Amino acid sequence: MLDTDWSDSWRGAFRIELRAEAIGLAWHGWPVLPGTFPATDSGSGQWSGPVPVHEDWADRIGAHPNEVAGWWAGERPYSLLVATGKVVDAVEVDVELGKRAARLLRATGHPAPIVATPDGRWLFLSTVADSLPERLAVSGDVRWHGEGSWIPLPPTPFQHGVVHWRVKPDVWGWQLPEASAVHSVLVRALEQTANGVDRTQNFAVASVAA
Template sequence: MLDTDWSDSWRGAFRIELRAEAIGLAWHGWPVLPGTFPAHAEAGGSWTGPVPVHQDWADRLDAHPNEVATWWNGRPYSLLVATGTVLDAVEVPDELGKRAARLLRATGHPAPIVATPNGRWLFLTTVADRLPQELAAEGTVRWHGQGSWIPLPPTPFQHGVVHWRVKPDVWGWRLPTADAVHSVLARALDQHDADQAAFAGAGQFAAA
């Protein structure tokens, strides 16, 4: 749908939803920002994902919700949140994300989780000063800290819409500590590596 349906009426309705979400997050103290959206590619440019619209976005992180509301008055900008001040995020492939989400549920302490249409999951945490080495060394894992940003629902991609896997109100708008989530992600990664090794061993046994 998002590849073709960018009519004025659709954009208007979607802009209202994005604006409402941005205002709500701003009132909770999250540093939201407007980002580019797929229709920008219609002007002849390429669109590989949302980036901040304003070059001085880092100077706008303490904007009042009333000012935030004006940013979405004209266009259906993507909804971004800056990382490194109020929250961080760890971005992982969806399979690793599913494993980590199951482990988090088992502890009874869910974390806010965002999923993107291109198969990535984002685990939101308190601000950290580093990513553990076992995660940093994994090429498919990305840490969003100071100077970065992530898309939040309902940001549109060319083949779908960003959505919540676990909404922040489930956690009472309290972010889990970065150490706790990093530990769970590391456990999920270990499980994945063990499963891969077992699968490879089974294949070798069958070949023999």
């Protein structure tokens, strides 16, 4: 993918869209936060992704939508982050595992909201969990975003593309799936990846029978 052109016009367009998305998410009760932006925060080295712009970001979780609107009201563009561990959790995986898990979730008839980043990571959103199953926790390519963490949401820009939805939350009425259900599907997908097989059809039949 070609480098994204972060000219003033691009930054202005993204600033408006990011502000609108941030306000909308805040009205749905999601704890959004402003994050760093690649065009203005990569001068000291390679930009590896957005982080909260406020050091006291944890104290700002749950801000009213009007306050959220004020964060994005200036000329400086901010990425869109959501704090995890309060309303929403996320499990981050690679593309291969993400595609397998997405197929399994579709087979159940209840897909989870899924975010994809330009650097090849998929984020499966769910309700908040106390822990991650051991099978996922010991996998070196799975990362759990719980309390004390955050994730980027669309349309947050990276240097080589833009974060986008694979499955939007409004498709399912903004009802996050239970963390245990998402974790279970991710474990199955991880086992399939390890074994190099695809049992999606069998899983669909078993789900219907249950």
